[in-house]
Amino acid sequence: MRKTRVIWAVLVAMVVAVTSWAATYAAPVRMGPVTDEWGVVRVARGQPITIAYWLVVAGPDASLGVDSRRGIEIAIDDKKTVAGHPIRLIGEDSGCNAEGGTTAATKLAANRQIVAAIGSSCSSEAVPGAPILCKQGIVTVSPSNTAPKLTDPKRGPEYACYLRTAHNDLVQGRAAAQFAYHQLGVRRAATIHDGSPYAEGLANVFADVFKRLGGTITSQEAIQPTDTDMRPVLTRIAAGRPQLIYYPIFIAAGGHITRQAKEVSGLENVKLMSADGTFSPDFWKAAGEAARGMYHSSPDLSVEALGPKYQQFLDKHQKKYGEKPLSAFHAHAYDAAMMIFTAIEKVARKDAQGNTYIGRKALRDALFATRNFPGITGTLTCNPYGDCADPKIAVYQTISADPAKWSPGVDPKKIWSMKR
């Protein structure tokens, strides 16, 4: 029975490993001049401080994550050094789904040199991924997760290391509903979500606020993100005779809905509205000419709303990458990176040899203590549940649907902004 013996040995080894790990986790760790309950990262003199991203940088939704990564890269260019160390950026693709988020977070959690993480892109990744990082004491700031439940007061201690610079969809959903009801004068609307925490949360907030304003929600539908044939579900929607369909989902499925909606009888004149998840030139590729005239709720990315700092950012972006930002969360990512750098400098301690020590819990506490931080997206103040955004939401209308002409504010044109 050699096989069983091997299995037993492995099991025992695992139990030992887990208990010893749990023991180190529970007791405060002392390293150099720093004592910290969650552990300490030691960065040797002259070595870089490691920051990791977990963003969707591949696949159909890559524009969302690449856009954020560029924001981080520009922040690193601007900051150059943190506490006397250069900054090293590593990262994992998180796939914009729960499995990808789990994989990426697990990989990052295994790297003890990571001081802090930036991510994830999609809320579906953060739901399982953030607790994995939290267990290892790695604080993570998301530039684009917007699902309300991630920073809900009832979110639970396993999300204690999670913050975000993106708006909470309680704000975006309300803005979208107000726009539809007051600005477009729509009274009957339908929603579609794809089962992801982001889409479901946003669609529900929209529906609730729209009903409270006095409108009728004709139906609330759901699809799978991998679905391609949307005509049946659109036919079902057509039976309720809505004037507007709000589908805050992602690019691939959003493109199919946009293309197929006008082909379904009864929906020829329906208004289409999506959200920040499809706010990208890639969506125009997916939806083609059918996107003309449709609306997007998204963060307000205009120099009038954000000030001259944003113009400077755009200039750097154009110089570095030769194109306009690909999506809506580059500035949020820049702010996330800068917030982290500032917090690191606040808690980093040096020993006599010039090595730096960073306490993980101290870093987490410093981030949560962020008050009136001057970012590009506004003045950021973190609440006890990790919401740091200074949310500004606008509605954009697509004019040309030509990806080469993508220029947020001009085309898609900003036509409305949330009153504050």
Added chain:
Amino acid sequence: MATATLQRPRAPRWSFVDAFLWAFRLVVVVVVAWGTVGTLRLGRYTGEQWLDFFVFGLAQGGIYALIALGYTMVYGILRMINFAHGEVFMSGAYTAYFVAAPLATSGFLNRHPLLSLSLLVAVAAVVSLSVAVLVERVAYRPLRRAPRLVPLITAIGASFFLQYAFRGLFGSGFKAYPEFELFKGQWEVFGVGILRTQAVVLASAAVLMFALYQFVMRTKVGKAMRAVSEDKDAAALMGIDVDRIIVLTFAIGGAAAGAAGILYALVFKQVHFFMGFVPGIKAFTSAVLGGIGNIPGAMLGGLFLGVVESVGPALFLDGLGIVAPYQLKDVIAFTMLVMVLIFRPQGILGERLAAKRA
């Protein structure tokens, strides 16, 4: 399929399993009937909308059916599931994109739409055919005499290899297929509006399936294929080159998948490296539904699956008061697969496999 051949002992009393299966059948029938009656009493949809559901389903089903042909033919001959078939479908559609895009930018596509369409179908069919034959040569032929599970695992490996080869070569984003001006809008057929793309898909799928069926039933090569599927060794003794027939089977299945790829691109206008996965699984389901190894069965299974996916959520689930029923489209599809596997393992049109062949 060894279990299919086991004679169940004649039990004097009902076994627990029998009772359970009967209860299961009863529950499903009651739920479906309840849901249907409920939906019809709600009167939510007009007759025209029901017809729309049906036509949308048929068009989707036509694509499933064309892919399912490849699964079923290979199974018929080699008794193996070629899981790389979804990727064969993808490779044709993806490669043809690189022909379609320049055609569209030069304006040729809309000046000569039928010529361009035939060209695209030809390119996709040739590429898919080559990929299918190559996979057979590299991954399956060396394992012809290996246990049944080995080629199955290899097929999954080949599937991953193809997916990630395309991802590596052309990136992980999707490509937007150009649109044919000619196929925009609707045609009136017998007073019913049908989307032009869907009409084209249905017609082409029907023509292709008819041609294939005639090929298998009427030509000498088709006869050889049927002989090999019945008994490889006996066919070899009769002077049939078995390897050649197997390659031919892969080639024909691949070409059908390539054509299906173009039809898919016509309807959905997007291609990406992972696009073959879901249609592949659905086509496999269709092949099993219709009776795997049986060509008309694959066609019927594909159309049936497409229609049930389109009509089913509205018809069965609406009446049960389930919100957002289209999220459960796949649940309906795979529940049907499970039902078929339990109650009619040979599929709708399948015959019971003889012990020797199973």
